[in-house]
Amino acid sequence: MGAAMDNVLVRRIGSVIALDGAERDVLARLTAAAEAVPPRTGLSDDGDDGTGPVLVLLEGWAIRCRSLPDGRRQVTDLVLPGDPVGLYGGLAGRPGEGLETLGPARVARLDPWLLPALLHDRPRLALALLHLEAVGTGILAERLFSLGRRTALERLGHLLLELDHRLERVGLAEGGRFSLPATQEVLADLLGLSIVHVNRTLRQLREAGLLETAGSGIVLPDRPALARRAQFDDAYLHPHGLSPAAEERALERLRAR
Amino acid sequence: MGAAMDNVLVRRIGSVIALDGAERDVLARLTAAAEAVPPRTGLSDDGDDGTGPVLVLLEGWAIRCRSLPDGRRQVTDLVLPGDPVGLYGGLAGRPGEGLETLGPARVARLDPWLLPALLHDRPRLALALLHLEAVGTGILAERLFSLGRRTALERLGHLLLELDHRLERVGLAEGGRFSLPATQEVLADLLGLSIVHVNRTLRQLREAGLLETAGSGIVLPDRPALARRAQFDDAYLHPHGLSPAAEERALERLRAR
DNA sequence: CGTCGTGTTGAACCTTATCAAAATATGTGG
DNA sequence: CCACATATTTTGATAAGGTTCAACACGACG
Numbered sequence: 001m002g003a004a005m006d007n008v009l010v011r012r013i014g015s016v017i018a019l020d021g022a023e024r025d026v027l028a029r030l031t032a033a034a035e036a037v038p039p040r041t042g043l044s045d046d047g048d049d050g051t052g053p054v055l056v057l058l059e060g061w062a063i064r065c066r067s068l069p070d071g072r073r074q075v076t077d078l079v080l081p082g083d084p085v086g087l088y089g090g091l092a093g094r095p096g097e098g099l100e101t102l103g104p105a106r107v108a109r110l111d112p113w114l115l116p117a118l119l120h121d122r123p124r125l126a127l128a129l130l131h132l133e134a135v136g137t138g139i140l141a142e143r144l145f146s147l148g149r150r151t152a153l154e155r156l157g158h159l160l161l162e163l164d165h166r167l168e169r170v171g172l173a174e175g176g177r178f179s180l181p182a183t184q185e186v187l188a189d190l191l192g193l194s195i196v197h198v199n200r201t202l203r204q205l206r207e208a209g210l211l212e213t214a215g216s217g218i219v220l221p222d223r224p225a226l227a228r229r230a231q232f233d234d235a236y237l238h239p240h241g242l243s244p245a246a247e248e249r250a251l252e253r254l255r256a257r
Numbered sequence: 258m259g260a261a262m263d264n265v266l267v268r269r270i271g272s273v274i275a276l277d278g279a280e281r282d283v284l285a286r287l288t289a290a291a292e293a294v295p296p297r298t299g300l301s302d303d304g305d306d307g308t309g310p311v312l313v314l315l316e317g318w319a320i321r322c323r324s325l326p327d328g329r330r331q332v333t334d335l336v337l338p339g340d341p342v343g344l345y346g347g348l349a350g351r352p353g354e355g356l357e358t359l360g361p362a363r364v365a366r367l368d369p370w371l372l373p374a375l376l377h378d379r380p381r382l383a384l385a386l387l388h389l390e391a392v393g394t395g396i397l398a399e400r401l402f403s404l405g406r407r408t409a410l411e412r413l414g415h416l417l418l419e420l421d422h423r424l425e426r427v428g429l430a431e432g433g434r435f436s437l438p439a440t441q442e443v444l445a446d447l448l449g450l451s452i453v454h455v456n457r458t459l460r461q462l463r464e465a466g467l468l469e470t471a472g473s474g475i476v477l478p479d480r481p482a483l484a485r486r487a488q489f490d491d492a493y494l495h496p497h498g499l500s501p502a503a504e505e506r507a508l509e510r511l512r513a514r
Numbered sequence: 515c516g517t518c519g520t521g522t523t524g525a526a527c528c529t530t531a532t533c534a535a536a537a538t539a540t541g542t543g544g
Numbered sequence: 545c546c547a548c549a550t551a552t553t554t555t556g557a558t559a560a561g562g563t564t565c566a567a568c569a570c571g572a573c574g
Contacts, residue, residue: 066402068488074402116384119376127373140397145323145331147404148449152562183520192405194563199522231325409530440552451531456554472539 007031008170009056009108012082015169016128023125031108034058043085043099043107054112055085060105061181065098065189075190077140078163078182082170087115087133103181131239138236147192150231152201155191157210157230164220165237176220264288265427266313266365269339272426273385280382288365291315300342300356300364311369312342317362318438322355322446332447334397335420335439339427344372344390360438395493404449407488409458412448414467414487421477422494433477 010027013019019027037043043055043062057079064077064085079085085099111117119126139162146155163180167173184202188195205211210226212219220226227233267284270276276284294300300312300319314336321334321342336342342356368374376383396419403412420437424430439447445455462468467483469476477483484490 064398066398068406070488072406074405076398076401115387116376116380119373123373130372137394137397140394140401141321141323141333144333144397144401144404147401148331148446149325149329185520189405195520196522196564197562200562203522231327442552452552453532453554454530457530460554 008058008082009084011170013125013128013132016131017124023122026122026125030110030114031056031058034106034108037101037105037107039101039103039105041101043101053085054087054110054114055099056108056110057081057083057085058106058108061102062105063100063102063182063186063190065100067098073189074192075186077136078190080163080166080170081172083136084110084129084132087129102186135237135239138239142236143190152191152193152197153204154230155193156187156198156201157205157226158232159187159191160205160211160218160220161223161227161230161232161234162237163218164223165234176223178218179216180218181216265315265339266341268427270382270385270389273388274381280379283379283382287367287371288313288315291363291365294358294362294364296358296360296362298358300358310342311344311367311371312356313365313367314338314340314342315363315365318359319362320357320359320439320443320447322357324355330446331449332443334393335447337420337423337427338429340393341367341386341389344386359443392494399493400447409448409450409454410461411487412450413444413455413458414462414483415489416444416448417468417475417477418480418484418487418489418491419494420475421480422491433480435475436473437475438473 007028062079063075065075067073167178184198188198264285319336320332322332324330424435441455445452
C-alpha cells in the first residue's frame with residue numbers, strides 16, 4: 001500500500017474519487033512496467049499497429065504540439081506527472097500532433113483498449129478516467145480563452161496558477177512553490193507569444209512582486225493577488241460532476257444491465 | 258428507413274462508421290423526442306439533478322462560450338447540426354461554460370448515462386461517439402493553434418474551410434456553399450479578434466476573390482487557393498483511428514469479457 | 515576555451531484593438 | 545404597411561500590445 005500511495009496515477013485519480021485498496025492495486029499494476037524516456041524525445045509516432053499509444057506520464061513533463069511547415073509551432077497541452085495521454089489514442093490519434101518529453105521522463109504504456117475493458121471490470125475507475133479526460137478538455141478550452149481574450153500578463157499568470165493547482169493535486173507543489181522544467185520558448189509556444197515577450201512579461205510579474213524565479217524553481221508569493229491580476233478562477237479545474245450521488249447512480253445503471 | 262436517413266445524427270455517425278439498420282433505428286429513436294429551442298437561448302444551466310444535459314443538436318447552430326466579468330467573451334466551440342454536446346456532461350459539466358443557440362434550433366435531450374449503457378448494448382455506436390468526442394478535441398486544439406499562431410486572415414479562412422468540411426459531412430454544404438447563421442461578433446469571439454477586424458478581414462478575403470457573401474450565404478469559390486492562403490490541412494477532421502480492423506479488435510475485446 | 519542553448523534587453527515596426535460615426539438590415543408596435 | 549427602435553455591418557483615424565531584428569550575457573558542456 002505504501003507503494004501504491006507513491007504512485008502518481010493513484011494520487012491523480014485519488015484526487016477525483018476515493019479509491020479502495022483493490023482499485024489502487026489495479027492502477028499500481030497498470031503502471032508497474034514503466035520505461036525511462038530521454039529528454040526531448042517524441043512519443044507519438046510509435047504506435048504498434050497504427051492504433052497509437054496510450055500512456056501515463058509517471059515522472060517528468062511532456063508537451064503536445066503541432067507545427068506548421070514555416071516553423072510556427074503551437075503547444076496545445078502540457079502533460080504533467082499522473083496525466084494519462086491519448087485515452088482514446090486508438091480511436092483518434094490526432095495526426096500532426098506530436099508528444100515530446102521536456103526533460104527526462106518515466107512513462108507507462110497501456111493497452112489502447114483499456115477503457116472499454118475497465119468500464120466492464122472497474123467502472124468506477126473508467127468513470128474517473130472519463131472525468132480526467134473531460135477536465136483536460138476544460139483546460140484546453142480555458143487556454144483558448146487565454147489566447148483569444150487575455151493579455152500576455154494575464155496569460156502567463158493564469159498558466160502559473162493553473163500549474164500550481166495541477167501540481168499540488170499530485171503532491172508536486174506546495175505553498176505556491178514548484179519546479180517548472182520548461183524553457184521560455186515552450187511557454188511562448190504554449191501561450192501564443194514571442195519568446196522575447198514572455199521574457200519581458202516574466203520580468204513584469206517579478207517587479208510586481210507576484211513571482212520569484214530561481215532557475216527552474218517557481219515561487220508565487222501572493223497567489224490571491226496574482227489570481228486577481230490574471231482573472232484566474234480555479235472552477236474549471238474542479239468540475240462538480242462526479243458527486244458521490246451521481247457516481248452511485250451511474251454505477252447502478254451499469255450493474256442493472 | 259427513409260426517416261432514419263434524414264436524421265442528422267445518423268448522417269454524422271454514419272460518416273464515421275458504416276451503420277446497419279438496427280443501429281440507425283437506435284439513433285433515430287434516441288433523437289425522436291426533439292424539442293424546439295428559440296434563438297439565443299441558453300441550454301446549459303438546466304440540468305435536472307445537477308448532472309447537466311446531454312444534447313444532440315438536430316437543427317440550427319449553437320455556441321459554447323465563457324465570459325469574464327469585464328465583458329470579454331470567448332466562444333470555445335461551434336456546435337453544428339448532428340453534433341452531440343456534453344457527452345460526459347454528467348461527469349464534468351464544465352462550469353462557467355454556457356451553451357447558447359444562435360438561431361432557432363431543434364434539440365434532443367439524452368440520458369446523461371447513455372455512454373456506459375451504449376458501450377454494453379451497442380459498442381460500435383459507443384466507440385463512434387467516443388471517436389466524435391476525440392475529433393471535437395482535435396478541432397479545439399486546431400483552434401488553439403489558430404489563436405496562438407495564425408494571422409487574422411488565416412484564422413478566418415481556416416474557420417470557413419473547417420465549417421465547409423463539417424457541414425458537407427452532414428449534407429449542409431455542397432461545392433463550397435453553405436449558410437453561416439452567425440454574426441460577425443460571434444466570429445470575433447470565436448477567433449479572438451475584434452468585430453471591426455473581422456469585418457475588415459472578410460472584406461480582404463472578398464477582394465482576394467476567395468470569398469463571396471450574400472446575407473448568411475457563404476461561397477468559397479476557390480477552396481484550394483484559400484486552403485493554401487490559410488495553411489489549412491483537413492487531416493485533423495478525419496483522424497485515421499477508427500479503421501475497420503481496429504474497430505473489430507476493440508469489439509472482440511469487449512465481447513471476450 | 516569556444517560553442518551552443520537559453521535568458522535578457524533595446525529600438526523600430528506592424529498587426530490588431532479601440533474609439534467614433536455613418537449606413538444598412540432587422541424587428542416591433544401601432 | 546409604415547415609423548420607429550435596435551442590431552448589425554461598414555469605414556476612418558488613432559493608439560496600444562506585441563513582434564521582429566539585433567546584440568550581448570551567462571552557464572553547460574565537449
